[in-house]
Amino acid sequence: EVQLVESGGGLVQPGRSLRLSCTASGFTFSDYAMNWVRQVPGKGLEWLGFIRSKNYGGAADYAASVKGRFTISRDDSNSIAYLQMNSLKDEDTAVYYCGRGWRPRSDVWGQGTLVTVSS
Amino acid sequence: DIQMTQSPSSLSASVGDTVTITCRASQSITTYLNWYQHKPGKAPKLLISVASSLQSGVPSRFSGTGSGTDFTLTISSLQPEDFATYYCQKSYSPPLTFGGGTRVEIK
Numbered sequence: 247e248v249q250l251v252e253s254g255g256g257l258v259q260p261g262r263s264l265r266l267s268c269t270a271s272g273f274t275f276s277d278y279a280m281n282w283v284r285q286v287p288g289k290g291l292e293w294l295g296f297i298r299s300k301n302y303g304g305a306a307d308y309a310a311s312v313k314g315r316f317t318i319s320r321d322d323s324n325s326i327a328y329l330q331m332n333s334l335k336d337e338d339t340a341v342y343y344c345g346r347g348w349r350p351r352s353d354v355w356g357q358g359t360l361v362t363v364s365s
Numbered sequence: 366d367i368q369m370t371q372s373p374s375s376l377s378a379s380v381g382d383t384v385t386i387t388c389r390a391s392q393s394i395t396t397y398l399n400w401y402q403h404k405p406g407k408a409p410k411l412l413i414s415v416a417s418s419l420q421s422g423v424p425s426r427f428s429g430t431g432s433g434t435d436f437t438l439t440i441s442s443l444q445p446e447d448f449a450t451y452y453c454q455k456s457y458s459p460p461l462t463f464g465g466g467t468r469v470e471i472k
Binding site for chain 2: 281283290292307308348
């Protein structure tokens with residue numbers, strides 16, 4: 247079964263950092279781009295960024311809203327994608343989801359992990 | 366960057382109704398447009414890719430049309446499990462922007 251499980255969420259103070267993990271199973275992780283999106287309470291889905299597979303160069307792209315603060319990386323040997331979040335703000339409070347794939351579709355998503363930024 | 370605009374932002378409908386949601390891109394995205402269903406606390410679910418291709422296992426009451434800048438998701442004969450929020454997303458070049466979402470509520 248194809249599965250994505252996010253972890254690493256929790257309560258963090260403003261200005262601190264947090265790293266989320268997305269552990270994949272049931273497919274050849276290295277073949278796929280991996281996305282991160284979030285949903286702020288009461289708002290819609292917001293795409294944060296993705297990292298290409300090594301076959302497509304392995305580079306990452308980001309939404310303007312998080313570029314420079316968030317970094318996406320991947321560990322193909324352990325089938326894990328990461329979202330490193332620095333200088334966290336109250337408005338980063340959200341459920342964070344990872345998703346598999348890029349062009350033409352992101353077809354599998356995890357159930358999300360909650361990040362609460364509060365003092 | 367290309368902006369994605371969905372309408373309406375919410376609608377009320379009854380079981381058995383036909384519902385239409387539109388998504389407009391600020392520039393042509395050919396057919397690189399996907400539709401998702403999202404329920405609270407659940408993973409987003411891909412319904413339709415490349416504007417009109419129904420994903421395996423998705424009921425045939427869901428359909429998508431469009432190309433260029435204008436796209437439509439239609440749900441025929443709405444079922445109780447279809448009450449959710451629906452999003453379009455452009456899928457070719459980053460940023461892979463979502464539309465603002467359409468919440469489908471029970472009338």
